[in-house]
Amino acid sequence: MQRSTTEPVSMSSKPDDQETPATVAGDETRGRQIPVEILTGVIMAGVAALFLLNAGSTKLDWLFPIVLSYVLLAIAVVLILRGVLGFGGKIPLVPPILRGHGIDVLVFAVAAIAYAALTPYVGFWIMTGLVITGAAVYLDTQRSLKRLIIAAAVAVAVCVVAYLTLTEIFYVEFPLGFLDQ
Amino acid sequence: MLEGLVDSISLSSLTVITIGVFLGILVGALPGFTATMGTALLLPFTFTMEPLQALAMLGALYVSSQFADAVPACLVNTPGTPSAMATALDGFPMTQRGEGQKALIAAGFSALVGTAVGGLVFLFLAEPLASVALKFGPPEFFWVGVFALTIIGSIAGKSLVKGIAGGLVGMLIGTIGISATGAVSRYTFGQPDLRAGVNIVAALIGVFALPQVFKMVSERRKNVHIATYRRSAGVALRTVKEILRRPTNLIRSSLIGAGVGVLPGAGGPVACLVSYNEAVRWSRDRSKFGKGAVEGVVASEAAGNSCAGGAMVPLVALGIPGSAPAAVILGALLLQGIQPGPQLFGSRPELVFGFGWTLIIAGFVTFVASAILAGSLARMVMIPVRLLAPIVLFLSVVGSYAIRNSMVDVYMMIGIGIVVYLLGKIGVHAGPIGLGVILGPIIEPALVQSMALAKSSSVPHVFLTSPLSITLIALTAVSTAWIIWSNQRERRHAEIDD
Numbered sequence: 108m109q110r111s112t113t114e115p116v117s118m119s120s121k122p123d124d125q126e127t128p129a130t131v132a133g134d135e136t137r138g139r140q141i142p143v144e145i146l147t148g149v150i151m152a153g154v155a156a157l158f159l160l161n162a163g164s165t166k167l168d169w170l171f172p173i174v175l176s177y178v179l180l181a182i183a184v185v186l187i188l189r190g191v192l193g194f195g196g197k198i199p200l201v202p203p204i205l206r207g208h209g210i211d212v213l214v215f216a217v218a219a220i221a222y223a224a225l226t227p228y229v230g231f232w233i234m235t236g237l238v239i240t241g242a243a244v245y246l247d248t249q250r251s252l253k254r255l256i257i258a259a260a261v262a263v264a265v266c267v268v269a270y271l272t273l274t275e276i277f278y279v280e281f282p283l284g285f286l287d288q
Numbered sequence: 289m290l291e292g293l294v295d296s297i298s299l300s301s302l303t304v305i306t307i308g309v310f311l312g313i314l315v316g317a318l319p320g321f322t323a324t325m326g327t328a329l330l331l332p333f334t335f336t337m338e339p340l341q342a343l344a345m346l347g348a349l350y351v352s353s354q355f356a357d358a359v360p361a362c363l364v365n366t367p368g369t370p371s372a373m374a375t376a377l378d379g380f381p382m383t384q385r386g387e388g389q390k391a392l393i394a395a396g397f398s399a400l401v402g403t404a405v406g407g408l409v410f411l412f413l414a415e416p417l418a419s420v421a422l423k424f425g426p427p428e429f430f431w432v433g434v435f436a437l438t439i440i441g442s443i444a445g446k447s448l449v450k451g452i453a454g455g456l457v458g459m460l461i462g463t464i465g466i467s468a469t470g471a472v473s474r475y476t477f478g479q480p481d482l483r484a485g486v487n488i489v490a491a492l493i494g495v496f497a498l499p500q501v502f503k504m505v506s507e508r509r510k511n512v513h514i515a516t517y518r519r520s521a522g523v524a525l526r527t528v529k530e531i532l533r534r535p536t537n538l539i540r541s542s543l544i545g546a547g548v549g550v551l552p553g554a555g556g557p558v559a560c561l562v563s564y565n566e567a568v569r570w571s572r573d574r575s576k577f578g579k580g581a582v583e584g585v586v587a588s589e590a591a592g593n594s595c596a597g598g599a600m601v602p603l604v605a606l607g608i609p610g611s612a613p614a615a616v617i618l619g620a621l622l623l624q625g626i627q628p629g630p631q632l633f634g635s636r637p638e639l640v641f642g643f644g645w646t647l648i649i650a651g652f653v654t655f656v657a658s659a660i661l662a663g664s665l666a667r668m669v670m671i672p673v674r675l676l677a678p679i680v681l682f683l684s685v686v687g688s689y690a691i692r693n694s695m696v697d698v699y700m701m702i703g704i705g706i707v708v709y710l711l712g713k714i715g716v717h718a719g720p721i722g723l724g725v726i727l728g729p730i731i732e733p734a735l736v737q738s739m740a741l742a743k744s745s746s747v748p749h750v751f752l753t754s755p756l757s758i759t760l761i762a763l764t765a766v767s768t769a770w771i772i773w774s775n776q777r778e779r780r781h782a783e784i785d786d
Contacts, residue, residue: 147714151453158460161475167739168470171732172463179456182449202713208506215505216706219498219681223698226685235682242678246508261675269686276314277321277329279690 141190142198148186155180211246218242230284231270236262292641295340296649304341305646308348309653313661315349316356319368319493319687323353327616331623339624343643346620347600348650350613354556354592355399355654362391362585363668364514364680366497368687370488370726371556371592374564376496377443377719378577378584385580386516388666393527394582395589396658398538402590403651405542406549406597410604411644415630417598418605421550426737427751431760432551433731436558436723438764439565441771443578443719448775451720454711458495458724459731461486461704468729469736481696488725490688490697491704495722497684498705499712504677514676515669524659530582537567537583538590545591549598555611556595557726563591569770575778578719597647604628604640 158176162169190198203209218238226234236259243258244250273279295301308330315326327346334342354371361372362379375395382391409417424432437455444451464475465485476482504514520526531538541563548559567587568577577584599611607628609615621628626636633640671679688701708718742750751757 143714147450147453147716150711150714151457154457154460158463158475161477163472163474165470165472167736168467168472168474170739171728171735172460172474175456175460175463179453179460182453182456185449186453199715208509211505211508212502212709215502215677215681216702219501219685219702219705222681223685223695223702227695239678239682242681243674246505246674246677248509248674258675261679265679265682269682272314272318273686273690277325277690279686280693281689282695 141201142193143190143201144186144198145190146201148183148188148190150183151179151186152183155183214245215242226284227282228284230286231281232266232286233284235266235269239265291638292643293645295638295642296344296645300338301341301344301642301646302649304337304345305348305650306653308345309352309650309657312349312352312354312654313356313359313657316353316368317359319360319366319497319683321687321690322369322489322612323350324612324616325691326350326353327613331616331620334620335623339621339626340639340642340646342620342624343617343639344646344650346613346617347596347643347647348653350617351399351403351593351596351647351650352654352657354596355395355589355658357592358395358585358589359392359665360497360683362395363388363665364497364676365500366680366684367492367722368489369556370492371560371595372588373492373496373557373719373722373726374439374560374588375585375592377564377588378579378581381578381580382582382585383666383669384515386518387580388515388517388669389520389523389662390527390582391585392658392662392665393524394531394585396655396662397528397531398541398586398589399593399658400651400655401538402542402545402593402595403597403654404648405539405590406546406594406600407644407648407651408597409546409550409594410597410600410647411641414601414605414640415633417550417601418630421552421602421608422606423754423756424551425754426734426741427754428756428760429551430731430734430738430751431757431764432548432558433727433734435760435764435767436561436565436727437731438767438771439561439568439723440720441768441775442565442568442574443717443723445578445715445717445719447715448771450716454716454718454720455724455727457711457716458721458726459728460724461491461721462488462725462728463732467736468733469740481694484692484694484696486700486704486725487688487691487697488729489691490701491725492722493684493688494701494704495708495718495725497680498702499709499718501677501681501684502705502709504673504680508673508677512672513670514673517667517670519663524662527582531586534583537570538586540566540570541587541590542594545594546598548591549595549611550601552602552608555599555730556592558730559591559595559598560588561723561726563587565767569767574774593651597644600643600647604632604643605630 155176158172162173222238239262240258247254315321326349357369357372358375360366360368361376362383365376365380367373367376379391440451440455466473466483473483544563545559564587567583568574599614602608603614603618609618685698688697738750
């Protein structure tokens with residue numbers, strides 16, 4: 108039986124999902140990495156278990172999610188076995204997600220969560236302005252006062268255009284936070 | 289029929305069509321805003337219009353929004369509606385290659401042909417097709433959904449198993465909330481906000497747009513812009529010639545779209561996905577799909593737009609709306625005091641046929657608008673990533689919020705986006721997850737209703753005996769066998785190349 112190869116390969120075949128070189132496993136971390144099939148299998152098994160353990164008993168209402176969960180569980184087992192036994196060709200290693208620019212992604216994800224969580228309290232105008240300006244400055248590789256002003260101007264323009272279009276034409280009610288009082 | 293044509297090319301009709309087209313482009317281009325929302329908002333303004341003009345304006349908005357959802361899908365990989373998911377699969381890679389303008393023109397031209405085919409089907413085949421549509425019951429819809437699922441084989445990437453797993457995760461996401469058939473609360477974990485379920489559009493924004501934002505952020509030092517924009521003179525003519533050089537894909541996709549549109553409840557997403565799958569299946573070089581094949585954009589957009597015409601068939605002929613925007617148009621008909629049904633073809637032929645012609649004219653106006661606007665829109669990709677990423681994040685949040693004025697949809701969108709980004713890192717592509725999110729809510733009610741029918745007979749009798757079911761099962765089997773065969777062939781070729 109052939110053991111799974113430790114050769115790191117790119118995970119995707121499509122341009123929109125191509126990995127950056129920084130996310131591909133590097134030599135110095137190979138020893139700590141696990142085959143990607145095992146991690147995928149464990150995650151899928153976890154999802155299937157979550158849905159199975161919380162399923163109810165009335166037959167027709169739960170039939171679909173229960174069947175889906177069992178099929179997902181079966182696939183998870185196949186993936187784990189493939190990762191452990193190494194059949195079916197080369198198996199890539201789990202890429203170090205937080206290495207390199209992964210930390211930027213983490214910061215941006217936290218910013219997105221904070222934006223959504225705080226907007227109802229702080230309001231659309233202030234939060235949108237802060238997030239767009241702050242993100243533009245954070246992502247800028249050549250920070251300067253001029254570029255800060257451009258970022259702030261873009262934020263204000265986006266806010267005004269979006270607010271007028273969405274409230275006046277589409278009747279969307281934005282949370283205004285303490286500005287509402 | 290000619291009287292209808294004359295009415296539809298009057299100055300007043302052309303004016304309302306043009307207004308409808310531009311409103312539709314605005315609605316379609318904004319992620320999260322759907323044709324249903326646009327037609328519903330426009331409905332009160334049509335009350336005082338002549339019946340044909342009211343229908344023309346609503347129909348024009350419907351048709352052009354079907355095209356315009358390709359704009360964010362192609363330019364920033366953000367399908368603003370479920371129908372645009374298949375468009376994004378090839379439209380965005382085209383943009384990354386510097387062919388954003390070409391992608392939009394291809395979408396616009398496909399919209400024109402698709403709308404024309406849908407309109408002609410409506411004009412000439414409405415009555416016979418409407419009677420066929422009535423033969424589709426829950427088991428047939430179940431098999432339509434299963435057939436559409438076979439597209440996973442085309443969009444799964446390197447691992448079909450992971451593609452299927454992604455599709456299952458997408459369908460499971462769709463089961464959260466009150467069940468559509470039994471009103472049972474599922475997977476809400478005690479959170480009342482989850483009872484309303486996961487909105488499909490918000491989920492799709494999470495599946496496609498947010499991971500794209502994260503990808504932009506992670507590559508910002510390497511790629512200052514999301515893609516390049518290459519100004520290209522005469523691109524509209526060249527693109528149209530390229531599409532017409534091999535018209536089979538365009539015609540096949542338009543016919544599939546019109547056919548699916550006729551089925552009440554199936555809708556644009558199924559039409560786009562099925563025709564995309566067929567485009568892949570019939571292509572000599574399957575490997576180019578997902579990497580910026582113009583045929584992929586053509587298949588999805590032609591089907592989506594012809595579906596709009598097809599959806600009008602059961603609406604006018606039977607009074608059954610074939611899609612959500614068609615339901616709003618039904619409301620417009622009723623507001624005007626017009627009762628749809630077979631008798632309408634005899635009592636108001638100028639209205640019925642005039643409506644069919646206005647759809648075709650709207651397709652033409654949409655194409656002209658797309659050809660004019662494509663260059664300017666495609667330049668959007670030259671906005672630096674440091675500004676574009678926060679703007680796309682903002683549009684994703686606003687688009688998710690605007691659907692139901694609910695922050696819960698925003699939280700869902702962000703949660704799904706983070707999970708899909710991480711799953712992408714371990715080889716589970718976003719495409720199958722999005723497909724599951726779209727098809728789950730179509731397949732489940734059909735399955736449950738079929739099982740309820742089976743209580744009075746038997747499961748095999750319900751699922752396996754009608755000629756339509758047998759045809760769909762055969763198509764699904766052929767499609768699955770083809771996927772397995774072509775995957776094995778590709779693997780063999782890869783081994784030989786190695």
